[in-house]
Each structure stands twice: as structure tokens, then as C-alpha cells.
Amino acid sequence: MTQHSFVRFIFTTCTFLCSIAVTATESNTETQYLQGKEKSVVCMTCHGVDGISTIDTYPNLQGQKQAYFVAALKAYKLRQRNDGLAILMHAQADVLSEQDMLDIAYYFNRVKSKSTNDNN
Numbered sequence: 001m002t003q004h005s006f007v008r009f010i011f012t013t014c015t016f017l018c019s020i021a022v023t024a025t026e027s028n029t030e031t032q033y034l035q036g037k038e039k040s041v042v043c044m045t046c047h048g049v050d051g052i053s054t055i056d057t058y059p060n061l062q063g064q065k066q067a068y069f070v071a072a073l074k075a076y077k078l079r080q081r082n083d084g085l086a087i088l089m090h091a092q093a094d095v096l097s098e099q100d101m102l103d104i105a106y107y108f109n110r111v112k113s114k115s116t117n118d119n120n
């Protein structure tokens with residue numbers, strides 16, 4: 001193998017491996033979005049399918065930062081958040097694993113509202 005063809009071989013191999021990595025990452029994020037959506041069905045009853053709640057005293061979750069979201073859920077689980085309506089979240093957080101929290105947080109971070117008529 002000449003030096004030139006060796007360089008080309010390395011280049012082709014790297015390009016190939018990179019394209020696999022990108023594809024894998026894309027499908028992982030798509031999978032996490034769908035898994036998060038599936039795990040969020042109960043949450044949607046209060047926070048809305050798209051994370052925009054219809055009840056004034058219930059917070060919106062759409063676009064929420066993933067790390068903040070997970071930290072909030074852990075705080076409910078550990079009863080560090082007890083004020084006001086926090087009691088409604090205790091039982092919700094209790095049944096979630098760390099992976100559930102990450103998946104659900106991912107979903108609400110990414111979800112968009114379908115309607116284009118409002119100003120959200």
C-alpha cells in the first residue's frame with residue numbers, strides 16, 4: 001500500500017465510522033423522545049400533551065431545561081419540595097427511575113405545540 005492510498009484508506013474509514021456514529025446518535029435521540037412521550041402519558045393529564053397546561057395553577061413544562069426538570073422531580077421524590085401543590089407531584093415522582101426522568105425531561109424539552117395560530 002502506497003502512502004497515498006493508505007491516507008485515503010484512513011480517510012474513508014473515518015468518514016464511514018463518523019457517519020455510523022451520527023446515524024446512531026440521531027436514532028437514539030428519536031428513541032428517547034418517543035420513550036419520553038410514552039412515559040409522559042399520565043403527566044399530560046395535568047401538564048398538557050405538549051407541556052402547556054390548561055389549568056392556571058399547573059406549570060407549563062414545554063421547553064423546560066432537562067437538568068432543571070430532573071432536579072425538580074428528584075426534589076419531589078425526596079420531599080424537598082413540599083409547598084403548595086407539591087403534594088400532587090410526590091406520588092408522580094415516586095414511581096420514576098432516573099432513566100424515566102431523563103426520558104420525560106427530554107420529551108418536554110423538545111416538544112412543540114401543533115397549533116400555529118397562537119403566539120406560543
Ligand code: HEC
Pocket residue numbers: 039040042043044045046047057058059061069070072073081083084085086087088089092093096104
Ligand atoms: C395531578 C396533576 C399532575 C400530574 C398528574 C403531574 N403533575 Fe407535575 N406538577 C403539578 C403541579 C400542580 C405542579 C406544581 C407543584 C408545586 O407547586 O411545586 C407540578 C410541577 C411539576 C414540575 C416542576 C415544574 C417547575 O417549573 O418547577 C415538574 C418537572 C413536573 N411537574 C413534572 C411532571 C411529570 C414528569 C409528571 C408525570 C410523571 C407530572 N408532573 C404529573 C401537577 C401534576
